[in-house]
Amino acid sequence: MSSYYGDRARDVPSWESWEAADDDDIVDTSEYAYASRDHILFCIDASKSMQIPFPDTTNEDGEVVRGKSALHQALEAVVKIQRSKVITGPADSVGVLLWNIDPGNTPSSSQASYKPGTQVYQKLRTINAEEIKRIVKLMERAKEQDDALGDDDGIKTKQPEIFSDNFPACDKEEELNIADVLVTCNFLFRDAGTNLAGNKRVFLVTDNDYPPGSKMNREPARTVYGDLSSYGISINTFFVDRPDHRFNPTLYWNDILQREPDDNAPETDEVPDVDGLAELADVMNDLVIRHAPKRVQFSIPLKFGGKNGDIEIGVSGYAMVSTQGKGQPKLVRMRGQTVEEVQIKSEYTSAETGAVLKDTEIGQAFQFGNEATVKNVIEPNWWESDEHQAEQQMVAEEALRLDLERRQKEDEGEEVEMAEATQGRSQQKNGGGDEKQKVIARTRLQFTSDEVAEFKSMGMKPQIKIIGFQSPDHLAIEENLKHSYFIYPNENDYTGSTRTFAALLKSCIKLNRHALAICRFRTNTQPEFCILIPQEESFTKDGGQDQPPGFHIVILPYRDDIRRPPKNMTDNLLATDRQAKLMSNIIKRLRIKAGHYRSEAYPNPSLAYHYAQLQSLAFEEDFDPTSTSAQELDKTFPKWWGMHKAAGDFMNEFNKSIEDDERATESLKPPTKRSTATQNDIPDLEEGDLRDLRGLWKTGKLDKAKVQELKDYAKFYKISLNSKTKKGDLIEIMSEYFENEKTGGNGGEKKKSKK
Template sequence: MTSYYNDRTRDIPSWEDLQQDDEDVVDISEYQYASRDHILFCVDASRSMQTPHPDQETPDGLIRGKSALHQVLEAVVKIQRSKVITGPADSVGVLLWNVNPATAPKSASGNYKPGTLVYQSLRTINAEEIKRILKLVERANGQYEEQHEDDSTPTVEPEALVEAFPPCAEGEQLNIADVLVTCNFLFRDAGTKLAGNKRVFLVTDQDQPPGASSNREPARTVYGDLMTYGITINTYFVDRPDHRFNPTLYWNDILNREDNDGAPGDDDPPDIDGLAQLADVMNDLVIRHAPKRKQFSIPLKFGGKDGEIEIGVSGYSLVSSQGKGQPKYVRMRGQQVEEVLTKTEYTSAETGAILREEEIGQAFQFGNESTVKNVLEPNWWETNAFEQEQQALADEAIRLDQERREREDDEDESMKEREKDLRTKAVAVDGAHPKVVARTRLQFTSSEVAELRSLGLPTGIKILGFQSPQNLKFDENIRHSFFLYPDESTYSGSTRTFAALLKSCLKYNRHALALCRFKRNSTPEFAVLIPQEETFTKEGGQDRPPGFHVIILPYRDDIRGAPKNMTDNLSATERQAQLMSNIVKRLRIKAGHYRSEVYPNPSLAYHYAQIQALAFEEDFDPSTATDLDKTVPKYRGMHKAAGDFMKEWNMSIREDERAVESLTMAHKRSTAVEIDEDDLADVAGAFAKGELTKVISVFYPPFIPVVSLVV
């Protein structure tokens, strides 16, 4: 994910500048990012590029040199094989120049300029084109290996490469402007499908191509056209055995680069091997990078009482777990495998009839009831049963009064008993009042479930205020964060306002407190928006993009104390800390920082290797699974680099009286346990008393716990 391509963040206007209507504005194009990679290999196929490098004598034997063209084609095969898994939506093309147009074989891709050969068009990679270049390289490698049988003859270029790419004669090399024009044509013919990062990998060993003195201006013009269309050129200059490549003679001029890459005033060419650079780039390209997919696009509100300013933002997940992916259902019959269209339907368990969407609801099981009634029974107090009973008592009282009048004997015992019961019931009914009874509702509609989850809050981010970073704690982070970028498609002017908000937070060293609801089916959460300033590498590339990190804050019940085995540890002495420091210094990574993407998941690597072998119709050897696991520590190298320091550190632990005393006390506690056989019958009682460890010690032998030292 990339953003700023132009000036530094100092050119971003502050909030006060926007209110003063200054003319400085933020370019919207500074917030752009690419998700796909499109690479065009532009390889020089001249005679010098097809000349094998000299053989090298080594203690292990003779190593025959390969030509630069041979090594570049092997790199192309490597990246295309890997992109079947790592980037199936990416595009790769192969263009060769300084090819003899009279003897070059005709290809379906065609020739754009005389002397160029489009071996593979720039389009989404597919198995057939990869198999074509793979067979060419395998054939060349076979002819190359056959030369090893006779050590007396020097290495020559395999015939397969010479026949496929016959070099042009000396003095007939192609003009560089025509080469760049052909690159532009290939990207143009690919159409708008090439949305993303577009690059040209230019490989050559000619530091002064023909016409270098007179054809510089056309080459500069074409290079400017490529840059206008967002196409960048990565150059890989190859040194000849008797000549070091000097980019200052021609290439730095047409590519608008500085004359020297070393110390100021140094006119010598830089000591950089293009093939070694290309190998390093290939190692980075074959790494499976999880795409920075957009997780949500919601409004951001701030300012005023209820958020008077509203802009659009998008959130990206910088950390994601990689999996094998969901397999697709296909139909295996026929000449081609066809994907199956899946359709889901719900049927009644009793009748088997297909149910419509309005006939299906959401119900929750409560208690031991296995079924849920379709209609809930109404509560007695919520119906007219109360009024009906009152009316029945009144009618009964009228009937008794009429019956008493009709009788002459007022002293009838049965009549008195009936009147007494009626008064009792009347008092009970008259003294009763309707009650609100709490009932468990088992069935809800989809809209009601969504309202319960959202608490009635709309989706979006609402900034509640700002505070100093001193109020934050490092451990108040419960899951991976999101990274915010402006979204100009929803609200015009979002980029400019977002940049001003970011600049103000960085200027005053503040972060924002916000109430967030990222998606429609998510619950509201409190978060902090931590600003991040854009930084650049020494080469001028972007190191960190500008934006906000959205850190989700925990609720009260999410905060718990640390386990005792993490807090009740012995602190290391200064000598022990120094010894461990020596070990860490010896075992540091050469790159200076750990790159998790370099060490892929062994299980996924094994899975991808099987898929790749199946796609290219190759035999898969299960014994190579151990070679795919790059997470196995290099024990020999570790002991060779810091073995003596490890022994010294272990000796210091054994000599520490605190550790010896702690181990001795733990051993006594574990061996002094005595338990009767009767206690084994009441395991639940032992658990309630906190004495379950005594019962466990009967089945397992005493053990000595590990004592860790905090360095």
Template sequence: MSSYYGERSGGIPTWESFEAGDDDEAVDISEYQYASRDHLLFCIDASESMHKVRPKKEDTDEDEGPTRGKSALHQVLESVVRFEKGKVITGPADSVGLLLFNIDAEKVKNTSGNYKPGTLVYQNLRTINAEEIKKIIKLVEQADEEYREMDEEAEEEPAILKETFPSAKKGDEMNIADVLVTCNFLFRDAGTKLAGNKRVFLVTDNDDPPAAETTLAPAQTVYGDLQTYGITVNTYFIDRPNHRFDPRGYWNTVLNREEDDGAPTAAADDGLDALAAIMDDLIIRQAPKRKQFSIPLKLGGKDGEIEIGVSGYSMISEQGKGQPKYVRMRGQAVEEVMTKTEYTSAETGSILRPEEIGQAYQFGHEATIPNILDRNWWESDEAVEQQRAVAEEALRLDEERREREDNGEEVDMAELRKTANGEPMKGEGTKTGEEKKVVARTRLQFKPDEVKELKTLGVPTQIKILGFQSGGNLKFDENIKHSYFMYPDEDAYTGSTRTFAALHKSLIKLQKHALALARFRSNTTPEIAVLIPQEETFTKEGAQDQPPGLHVICMPFADDMRKPPKAITENLLATDRQTELMATIVKRLRFKGEKYRSEAYPNPALAFHYAQLQSLAFEEDFDPNEATDLDKTLPKHAGMHKAAGEFMREWNREIEEDERASITLIKPGKRSAAVSEADLADIEGMWKKGKLDKLKVTELKDYAKFKKISLEGKTKKADLVIVMDAWLKTNVGMGNKKAKN
């Protein structure tokens, strides 16, 4: 999490700067737009050149199989299949469509809509579903089977692709304006509820479309219309065998790009490689950023005179397999079962209405705590009998009311309502002048409003800013819960985005954070939270790395803080050489780009579960023994040892040769009696007699501990005898010689 905290604590502006005015009063609010779904339309060129077989790349990992390559159309369709199969699991709410252009209009005609001639809508733009994906999967599988059966020297692609997507004749190719118009129609027909990222993946190998000069202006106009509707066009330009794609000129003019953008170079990536890379990136499973709360934010004045709308998103959440649904199998059709819950009376078995059901808290145990005081009148036999009489009377009056209404007579509704509601008759209940007695009850009932007030202390669901602080008032160990990331909610209050952006900008400028009293949902308790601003950051390529917003961190209560254990031994400090070696190891084992992407390493158990679901949905074979590659968290030992193996071995030698590694620390909490010299065995006498091996291991260790002799981590008796013998020869033997002299 990046924030404003840094080394510039001495230059924090004063609060008087709030009133001094700002040169840049205009606040940019464009970055606060948020989208969570993808709607992708693949627009693929099916001209004759896309059907030609390309040479196989030398650096490919496919050592087995045919030595020739595949056509560009074949490879693009394989990427689409891999993407759609992954999207069934990773983005079931996303929409995907498949459009091919430069199709022979005489052989294939569009039947799904009134689109431009020469286009084929193979998949309409709509929510992902397994049945539609099976269609393109079978097409690609049949193409792969034909590809493997063809001769090695064949220069033709599988016949199934030519039959399904016949190319337009030379000179009949479509102009790009009509292609973009068809893309616009597909998004239009998909409906108006496409909230999220809307993108077109345009794949072609033709850098000089027919009638480029006459269709340039219309294409620019249609491209501007797509941008107006929030549709982004991502292009993937494919090189031909003897020609590198040059987007300068026509394509850069249509897409409003710079002339140098996309200039062909020897090191430039081919569109097929770029498409495969982006497909792998898009199918990485990401948990949807659902709103955790959408409440008002109050600030300013004594009681929060300014009120805006904000929404909070959970940054970290546990991802599970999801809840299965109850279904009913009826032949080939599968119907979802609608569940319904009803409560019945334990005494009569009748179904209870919602207004007849309440909640009560157990106080004690009914079976063991008898009611020793006077029973409540409503629990007596007299009350039960009267309730029965009231019910009978209500039925009688209801029949009487119906008869009178049929005869056109008026009915005394007051008497009927009074009886039907079960109100006690005159003279019932507590006698006049008699004191009310307390009744011991084991079930205590509260009204919903009373329970809510007990939990919430009367605080409404809102975030109320109480004041502002500097970063020095926060401690790292006070962040004990997962934080929320807060964005403005323009739908709740008009102007929320602008006010939120101004607050965010001021907090960053003054290097402060807000202290607030928050209650996020109706079923939660109030909490003290801090609102820490996060500034927007960008990658080297100019893409957004971290969005701007406020992190909502809940402060702990007093009983949430735990003191550290009393007996903690101090860690041993590494030597300079050990530190240098470990720094080198860490540097050599860094991730590419020096950034860890947690989403690239899915939970192995979930990946195994989703692989089973995918194989079942697409009627594919699944072998659990061959699913070991699903675990992306397994360390790559070969690569690690290749990069830093030499330093690892040297570091291990440094640890083993360190004398401190052989010291055994006494576990805290176990008190052992102090060992005196009189309690030790006669080690020196036994050594002089040559009977050191007759002693016990504990006697040797006690002597070594008392004399502070390093055992070098040895535990076997034979090794201890060797160490003790060497020490005694050096110290006791030399002492005897000096004494004799």
């Protein structure tokens, strides 16, 4: 039976493809399946004060910017978060509730439990393009009306009429009690169903620090807030400062939200230099960034102490760094007005008959050597053949004869007994001549799943086994080849793991040691040597945890993973002390102000561009790649004008030092007389040098050269390869070149004679 894959490298299955994920490798998703889901209910006060525009401002260019009301800015935040969550959180839910609306103009609600004076503009459910388009069109219409007012100078800033038409504010005496507002929020989460698993929050936006009922009727509001908290619903407040009044949460809100009086105590002597919705804008900027949850990668035992790991505890490993991709598009079928996702089914068919093969008819095989010459022919085993058995018997008899001669026939009886025993063993080995010989395959390329798993595991179960401790002086930065894991104790399987883990961590930190271990993280992975670097717990200035306590697991390379650096990296010219000093000045001037790289400040421009295009398609908008907004998606573009302004003088001085360096001038000279090199000018095979291909051709061993050696030789002597890449074609071109060179054709000898 021949192999089922072709000669091309891409057709050869990888090592990991031989084994499907075992049951042990299916990580329990219960703890993180909904960690990234977010359900936000915007609860916005639409009173008259919230619909009064803020005063106009002047930007850096001296242009007048029309002020927007708090309601206008809050709805802009709603649009921004929903547009972004179409990509970053398609399973999230967003709802919009407005209160202090005129009850006479409020649309009739399908739910009688919603309090009068509230308007559910968007129910709390999974976001979709149609509902987002509705609020997007509302904001576009508001922008058109705002721009129309801004064209006429001298006209006082007004609220766009579309807001007063859709959300008419009630009179002051009709404003709602906060308990009724919170009850409506509770009903919205209730009506959304039980599928709202994850983070549930209410974003409450208001500018009224002393709402109706604040003096006598606070207990109902406290009770409703307690009900929301018991259901896992948190309230995030965004208090808006009016131009003539700063919001004071201690008058009412700290009491019903059970907050300490000093948490949000305002400093009344100071005037805020930002608008009241700055905090909401900051939260929106954070929400539009896609944060991947810290998911458990493995949960295995950790063994240490004694000869075979007498102490055993449980640990869980987390991936600290992961790559965020665009995701795979789904295959769909266009069927009328609906789109159905295609169900994928894979089948293997026979190349000869076309029949569908069963699982028992498909094996797992590895390619070994040249597949074209390897055949899995069924034939008798040579090791069990008569020829091999006769050979073995002759060897045994010769050994017995020598032994008997050495003993000088001291005991003839023993000699006869040994000869009979030897003959009996020979007959038994041959099966007495009657047993049928076994028939096996000549080549062993096919293995079962259990055999493949045994090869990969080398008999080791998933675990972390510490085999010793050493000083950090033995570590090298180039030994970190992969992303590290972070382990933390797990009490599910081993009680007391946290206490033992803490003792081990404390000892490693105190003695300044790290652990050397052999690890196998999952059943479908192979064992690897790792080091466990301890990390001590640290705290921020506010007392919160900055870094958790635990061990970073750094995977060490095997010998086969280590390669020598390229010669052009190790044999470079060393900079002088002055050049190093000048470059040091450049680095100091171009250093990041924060002191370290902040990944959250630089979104992936490729992903941002991809998401922007998807949003434009979803909302039926035009996307112009040359527009300013599209170009701003790439925040990694170097600010070269600022770089030259900060370190331009040092750059020029450094460049001048390079130009004045005689060594650089010599290295930049083009090589001369390459074509005049003779056979003696080309040394034997050394690392980084040309191999004597001419000598190999003379001896008929040119096929022993590697493809890269053939290319390097052709490049050095300017031999045209005609874009050929296969070894056979390269050997043919080089042979023709050497033949012409020998006969004085168009090769190098003719060029040298002209020289």
